[in-house]
Amino acid sequence: MFSIIQAAGWPIWPLLLCSVVALALIIERLINLRASRVAPASLLDEVLSVSQAQLPTPDVVGKLAENSLLGQVLASGLRVAAAEPRAAEARLRQVFELAGRGAIHQMERYLNTLGTIAAAAPLLGLLGTVVGMIEIFGSQSPSGNNPALLAHGISIALYNTAFGLIIAIPSLMFYRYFRGKVEAYVIDMEQACDRLLSLLLVRAGQGAAR
Incomplete structure (x- = not known):
């Protein structure tokens, strides 16, 4: 690996930095976009069952907010419902x-x-390719070619192009994958908020009737 880095020349160092950052971000998002941290499957049903008889206590709401991102969203509505028992639908929707x-x-x-x-890695690889081509043409002389400089220029051109694509392809794939997960979680949260909102509005109507 070190010999490849030496052969690729200085343009590969920005690509190496991008690869380290991309790997760190992918690992971080894989950990923090798990369903258990964003929207646990049974969380909404538990919240609805607890809120059916009476609104949860502040301690329970606090634990709900610490549970996950969905828990934070649902807890915000429960806090307003507890503080404003007759809150209008527009008010609750705004909070959610x-x-x-x-x-x-x-x-x-x-x-x-x-x-x-994902977008910049191929461009950085292209930059390495251009630098390699410059070295190739710079090695030409009227008296003849320098095989060592010619080989070095080709190495810079090819290694940087390949390394840029190696970084860009998985980065783009994971970027699209994470975007899809976020969109799916957003839909789940919207549906969960609608169900809790319906329950809170029913409770508010019952409280007003009393």
């Missing part, structure tokens, strides 16, 4: 929307950086 935006921001963290690396 604001909390949802915060959750989406957390889910999309670092994805722009990963997408930038």
Whole structure:
């Protein structure tokens, strides 16, 4: 590997930095975009069953917010419902929307950086290719060619192009994969908020009737 890096020349160092950053971001997103951290499967049913008889206590709501991103969104609505028993539907929807935006921001963290690396890596590889071609032409002389400089220029051109593609392809694949997961989680959160909102509106109507 070290001999390849030496053969590729200085243009490969930015690519190596991109590869390290991309790998770190992919691992971080794989950990933090798990369903258990974003939207556990049984969380909504548990919240609805607990809230059916009466609203959860502040301690329970606090634990719900610490559970996951979905828990944070649902907890925001429960807090407003507890503080404002007769809160209007528009008020509750606004609270859910604001909390949802915060959750989406957390889910999309670092994805722009990963997408930038996927787009920039081939360009950095192309830069290495251009540098290699410059060295190839620079090695030409009227008296004859220098085989060592010619081989070095070809190495820079080919290694950097290949390494740029090696970084860009998996980065782009994981970027698209994470985008798809975020979109799926957003839909799940919207449906969960609608179901909890319906329950809170029913409770508010019952409270007003009393």
